[in-house]
Amino acid sequence: MTQAAGQDESLLDYALREIKARIQNGTYPPGTKLSTQEISDSLGISRTPVVAAINRLVAQGVAEAIPRRGTIVARLNGRQIKDMIDVRRMIEEFSIPLAIKNLDFYPNILQEMQEVTEYFTDNELSDYTVFANLDTKFHQLFVSLTGNQQLMNLYEMNWSVGALFYMYSVSKMPLSRHVKAFNHHKEIFAALLSKNEEDLREKITEHFGMIYDSIEWYESQVNSMEK
Incomplete structure (x- = not known):
């Protein structure tokens, strides 16, 4: 279940928390394409904080940017x-x-x-x-x-x-x-x-x-x- 953003939580942090939770619980398993539109719609927020959250996940190694394909959840063996x-x-x-x-x-x-x-x-x-x-x-x-x-x-x-x-x-x-x-x-x-x-x-x-x-x-x- 998606939780609403906390009172002291930025939309970026909210998006980051929710995407990580979905990776963790298997909603977005490794290899899944992270659609900014789908995520922003499901969270009820604009695409801007979602894009920023996904970029941060790429920097952390949690997601991987693939040319001409988009960003996917990284596959780790x-x-x-x-x-x-x-x-x-x-x-x-x-x-x-x-x-x-x-x-x-x-x-x-x-x-x-x-x-x-x-x-x-x-x-x-x-x-x-x-x-x-x-x-x-x-x-x-x-x-x-x-x-x-x-x-x-x-x-x-x-x-x-x-x-x-x-x-x-x-x-x-x-x-x-x-x-x-x-x-x-x-x-x-x-x-x-x-x-x-x-x-x-x-x-x-x-x-x-x-x-x-x-x-x-x-x-x-x-x-x-x-x-």
Whole structure:
């Protein structure tokens, strides 16, 4: 369902959010042509912010401009998605000691992380998109504990692409396969609060193992359908 633009949200940000959501939930799968007229009509806004949003997606690598064809949702294979996940993993592992060191300076961030983990625990997994967005939020909050804005920019730039295609891929999996990974955030958060660097590193390594397993599962399904 398309949500109206928020009170403090520009039409560009609104268009960007909605197009990304449609890529993420499979409405616009990889290879789909992004029609500015169709999108502007469906959102009830002019073509100008839609064109600007699509251009930004091209700059981020989410979309690809094809001569004489228009702009399509980029096609990323499993290897490319894994490469992006690798970068995300390296940034999060680098963030561990800084996050622990700065833990007491960012109570608001910790509160938000706790709210995310409680949502995972208290709500049944019925809407993958909601849980996936909270998953992204949790990890972005974790990296923000470093207090390093350049690191955050790098993380968000990489993950803005990787998250969309990773989420699109694993959204095709049975919801039951996601429960363990989503609930695992509680263990990561507990290790963070304990300031146990070794335990936190172990939990994050385990978490990324789940992510890699999800991608491999999806690739196996795609390969079996192509045979």
